[in-house]
Amino acid sequence: MxxxxxxxSQQAAEMVNxxxxxADIRDAASYxxxxxxxAYNLSNDNLQDFLQQADPDQPLLVCCYHGISSQPAAQFLADKGFDEVYSINGGFEGWRVEQPTLCEQ
Structure with a gap:
């Protein structure tokens, strides 16, 4: 397992590049x-599609609001067979401050 x-966020930005x-697990309005x-807005509604379409060998970063909810989500995805899964410390709130050039609306 x-x-x-x-x-x-610096390590995550390097990986994004x-x-x-x-996978952004925040609600659709926040996303x-x-x-x-x-980022892909991952929710319970599209989880099965994501699991079927995503490449489990590709590194996967999980983002939430502050870096707390992404941890159990990241473990869930690791348990589903993703080889390299990461939770981003500080979540999107930290990301937007530290990596503003890698944000979209």
Whole structure:
């Protein structure tokens, strides 16, 4: 069984620039108001589609509001067979301050 790792926004930004996937587990309205460039808004409604379509061999970053909810979500995805899963410390709130050039609305 794989386990997720916690990383800071600088490490996460480097991974995003190298093609890592990003799953944003915040609600749709929060995601729409701003998110990490290229992030997929993952919810219970589209979880099965995501699991079927995502590449389990590609590094996967999980983002929430402050870096707390992303930890159990990251472990869940690791348990589902994703090899390299990371929770972003500080969540999107930290990301938007530390990595503003890698945000979209």
């Amino acid at each position: 794989s386990e997720y790792k916690c990383i800071d 190298q093609g890592a996937a990003v 729409a108001s701003g998110h990490i460039t290229g």
